[in-house]
Amino acid sequence: xxxxxxxxxAYARSGLKSRFQYKVDAIVVIFAVFLREAxxxxxxxxxxxxxxTINDWSIDELLFLFSLIFxxxxxxxxxxxxxxxFPDWIKHGDFDRVLLRPRGVLTQLVLCGADWxxxxxxxxxxxxxxxxxxxxxxxxxxxxxxxxYLMCVxxxxxxxxxxxxxxxAITFYVLETxxxxxxxxxxxxxxAIYPLSIYNKFIQAILIFVVxxxxxxxxxxxxxxxxxxxxxxxTWFMYITPIVGxxxxxxxxxxxxxxxxxxxxxxx
Amino acid sequence: MIVMKELSKTxxxxxxxxxxxxxxxxxxxxxGLIGANGAGKTTLIKLICGMCKPTSGYLRVFGEDPLRRSxxxxxxxxxSGAVITDGYNYHYGHASAVLQDDIELSLNLEIVGxxxxxxxxxxxxxxxxxxxxxxxxxxxxxxxxQLSLGQRMKAELAAVLLLAPKLLILDEPFIGVxxxxxxxxRNMLRSLAAKNDTTVILTTHNVLxxxxxxxxxxxxxxxxxxxxxxxxxxxxxxIGLNRVRASFDDxxxxxxxxxxxxxxxxxxxxxxxxxxSNISSxxxxxxxxxxxxxxxxxxxxxxxEQIIREIYKEEQxxxxxxx
Numbered sequence: 001x002x003x004x005x006x007x008x009x010a011y012a013r014s015g016l017k018s019r020f021q022y023k024v025d026a027i028v029v030i031f032a033v034f035l036r037e038a039x040x041x042x043x044x045x046x047x048x049x050x051x052x053t054i055n056d057w058s059i060d061e062l063l064f065l066f067s068l069i070f071x072x073x074x075x076x077x078x079x080x081x082x083x084x085x086f087p088d089w090i091k092h093g094d095f096d097r098v099l100l101r102p103r104g105v106l107t108q109l110v111l112c113g114a115d116w117x118x119x120x121x122x123x124x125x126x127x128x129x130x131x132x133x134x135x136x137x138x139x140x141x142x143x144x145x146x147x148x149y150l151m152c153v154x155x156x157x158x159x160x161x162x163x164x165x166x167x168x169a170i171t172f173y174v175l176e177t178x179x180x181x182x183x184x185x186x187x188x189x190x191x192a193i194y195p196l197s198i199y200n201k202f203i204q205a206i207l208i209f210v211v212x213x214x215x216x217x218x219x220x221x222x223x224x225x226x227x228x229x230x231x232x233x234x235t236w237f238m239y240i241t242p243i244v245g246x247x248x249x250x251x252x253x254x255x256x257x258x259x260x261x262x263x264x265x266x267x268x
Numbered sequence: 269m270i271v272m273k274e275l276s277k278t279x280x281x282x283x284x285x286x287x288x289x290x291x292x293x294x295x296x297x298x299x300g301l302i303g304a305n306g307a308g309k310t311t312l313i314k315l316i317c318g319m320c321k322p323t324s325g326y327l328r329v330f331g332e333d334p335l336r337r338s339x340x341x342x343x344x345x346x347x348s349g350a351v352i353t354d355g356y357n358y359h360y361g362h363a364s365a366v367l368q369d370d371i372e373l374s375l376n377l378e379i380v381g382x383x384x385x386x387x388x389x390x391x392x393x394x395x396x397x398x399x400x401x402x403x404x405x406x407x408x409x410x411x412x413x414q415l416s417l418g419q420r421m422k423a424e425l426a427a428v429l430l431l432a433p434k435l436l437i438l439d440e441p442f443i444g445v446x447x448x449x450x451x452x453x454r455n456m457l458r459s460l461a462a463k464n465d466t467t468v469i470l471t472t473h474n475v476l477x478x479x480x481x482x483x484x485x486x487x488x489x490x491x492x493x494x495x496x497x498x499x500x501x502x503x504x505x506x507i508g509l510n511r512v513r514a515s516f517d518d519x520x521x522x523x524x525x526x527x528x529x530x531x532x533x534x535x536x537x538x539x540x541x542x543x544x545s546n547i548s549s550x551x552x553x554x555x556x557x558x559x560x561x562x563x564x565x566x567x568x569x570x571x572x573e574q575i576i577r578e579i580y581k582e583e584q585x586x587x588x589x590x591x
Contacts (some may be wrong), residue, residue: 003385010375010382018370083457097366098318100346101383102339107382137283264335265321 004242007103008111015114026117033121040193040213041066054200061225063133066193068217070126072156074119078162082113084170087176105260106165106253140226151242158245159216160185162252169252169259184211192217197229208237226257269295269434269467270316275325277311285311285490288325290521292533296464297436300478301471303488309471312488313437314468317344327436330407341382345433349440360396366427367412373423374408377430384431391430398426401451419447425453429460436460439471457481475576495576502575509541510549511568517561526555536563 020026041063047057057065082089089095089109098108139145163185167177188206192213196204207214215237222230223238230238270293277286285308286316293299303309314320315327318334327334328549330342347366367376374395381391399405402422403491407415415423421441426434438457444449457482461468472478479499487495495502509529514520520538523531528542549567 007379007382010379014368014375014379015370017372018368019377020410022371096314096317097346098345099319100317101386102337102343103383224568264319 004111009148011112015112016024016116019116028100029117030120030124033046033118034125035053037070037122037125041125044193047172048115055195055229055267056227057195058137058162060133060136061221062194063129063225064137064139064219064225065195065217067133068153068156068220069192070129072126072137072153072160072216074121074123074126075153076080076157076160078114078116079110079157080113080164081118083161083168084115084181085113085176086164086171090171090175099264102192106256145224148223150218152223155243155245156216156220158213158249159218159241162182162183162245162248165249165256169256172259172263188213195229196229197232212244216243234250269293269297269330271326271328272327275315275327276323277320278323285491286315286322288451289297289484289491291493292388293467293469295467297484298461298468300475300480300482300485302473302475302478302485304566306490307488308491309488310439311467311491313346313439313471315433316437317346321578336486342434343431345428345431345435345436347421347428347438347441349438349445350445356378360556362536366424367420370411372409372411373404373415376412376456377408377427380392380427380430394430394432398429400498401456402426416446417444418446421445422449422453425456429456433466434468435467435470437469438557440473441470442472442474454480476571503570508571510544511570512538512540512542512552512556513566514538514540514556514562514570515564517563519560521556521560528552539581 010257044062044066045059048054048062053059054062060086063168067074077084086095086109089098100104103107134141164181167185170180171177188211191203191207197212198216199207204214207218219237220241270291272291272292275286275289278284278591287308289312301309301312311320311422316334318329318337321335329344365374366380368379369478371451377391377395378558381388381395386394387419399408402425403510404423404426406475407419407423412423415511415572420443425438436444441453457468457470460466461483468481470478475485483498485495485497485499485502486493494517515537518536520536523540526542528540529546531540531589533539537538540552553565553567559568
């Protein structure tokens with residue numbers, strides 16, 4: 001464990017160093033990421049000025065919902081960037097280098113890939129939204145809620161990690177998965193910024209069972225907000241985000257291991 | 269160290285890159301893997317490294333199946349040379365570079381040490397030795413993408429030697445490298461091979477380079493092992509023709525019934541090709557000196573490259589016959 005931590009810190013140091021080589025540029029990039037994402041928030045804010053609420057969710061509640069997306073993504077991208085860009089790793093042969101080293105294949109990928117600039121951009125925005133909204137929607141912070149919030153964040157990171165891990169495993173078979181990611185990750189993420197209950201059954205099913213973004217932000221937010229639209233879903237959905245994260249990640253990992261064997265047996 | 273029995277690898281598109289190769293490489297041996305592009309060199313290396321699975325046959329590296337390499341398996345050092353795609357850009361062969369482009373060399377070496385669990389003191393000592401040997405001392409604080417290709421390849425080799433690997437595989441390490449750096453790398457490899465402590469596999473299509481470093485040559489030809497043995501034996505078994513270039517003060521002599529293969533004479537110069545098993549160089553040159561006014565004489569031995577070209581030719585002719 002200590003061993004893995006020291007490797008992570010060595011990579012983190014190198015990653016930060018290379019990203020902040022040109023400091024002004026790095027800060028501009030972080031700011032640009034921040035603004036790009038904040039644009040979505042502002043658009044939502046302006047729309048809410050007109051409508052007042054969406055499905056009984058006020059603007060502050062929506063911001064709370066939104067903040068979970070940014071916070072989990074900010075952490076997610078510290079660990080899973082290599083999987084986000086995995087097709088390139090295969091095409092450029094970088095992946096073979098990983099295979100040769102005396103460390104777990106996935107350990108290396110998770111530790112070495114960190115998009116620090118995106119992490120800072122998304123992370124700051126997420127934390128900012130959380131600070132603004134949490135008070136106004138009346139979240140009571142105590143040991144229990146803080147702990148559950150943190151577990152939900154970890155669960156949300158694992159859910160997204162599992163999705164990318166599964167896509168990476170698919171890469172072994174088809175080499176190019178960027179359009180899959182576009183449809184099943186980035187588009188679903190756009191849906192997830194609004195309450196699940198506003199969508200039709202089909203999209204809800206996808207968000208709950210296929211790419212379970214609902215467990216990244218909607219159900220954990222319901223735990224804190226207790227909105228009436230939660231009545232359409234089993235109550236226990238509010239409590240299982242950490243479990244969904246772990247189970248999904250374990251399944252994705254099994255699929256990854258299986259596919260890795262396939263990769264070796266075919267060669268590329 | 270490495271044992272292969274009837275090893276084959278066929279890709280899903282039905283290309284058989286490695287066909288029925290059986291061979292044994294002893295610990296500490298240095299072997300040159302030679303073959304044209306597409307001869308199966310890279311696939312063979314991938315199989316040895318456990319990056320892909322053989323279709324059939326037996327393969328053991330360090331006594332273990334390379335596909336089942338564990339965290340405790342002895343490290344394999346792999347250096348891949350650059351493939352230049354156009355005038356300026358280059359990328360690396362199948363397993364790309366050890367070093368990360370956008371950070372300093374020193375931090376790179378630290379990460380390599382970390383990944384391979386090399387204790388810090390040992391890492392620092394080796395880094396010190398290696399950077400001295402490769403003349404990289406002043407470059408430690410440069411980012412890798414600021415290095416020239418020659419410097420970079422030296423750094424790659426140094427980074428891999430940091431692991432003190434028992435098996436070192438070099439895939440075309442000299443491509444695009446300037447003469448001085450090439451010399452440094454070659455010297456390093458030669459002394460490494462001489463110590464008989466590290467098994468070295470050098471892939472190249474430059475036979476001369478292989479000859480300087482390796483004691484044995486493996487010649488791959490479309491996936492099969494066309495030759496496996498020492499360079500000396502290669503020379504002896506496929507003796508090419510020696511060649512004498514002689515110039516004279518006046519007319520070249522008449523060779524009469526000397527058992528030479530062929531000769532050409534032009535003005536006062538003469539080129540003679542002969543097989544040393546028919547006539548020794550001493551007898552031939554003695555005849556030339558005695559019989560006429562010799563002004564200059566050069567005797568050339570056949571180069572390994574010529575011999576290999578002939579072997580390939582034989583193979584190809586053989587194949588043509590079958591068709």
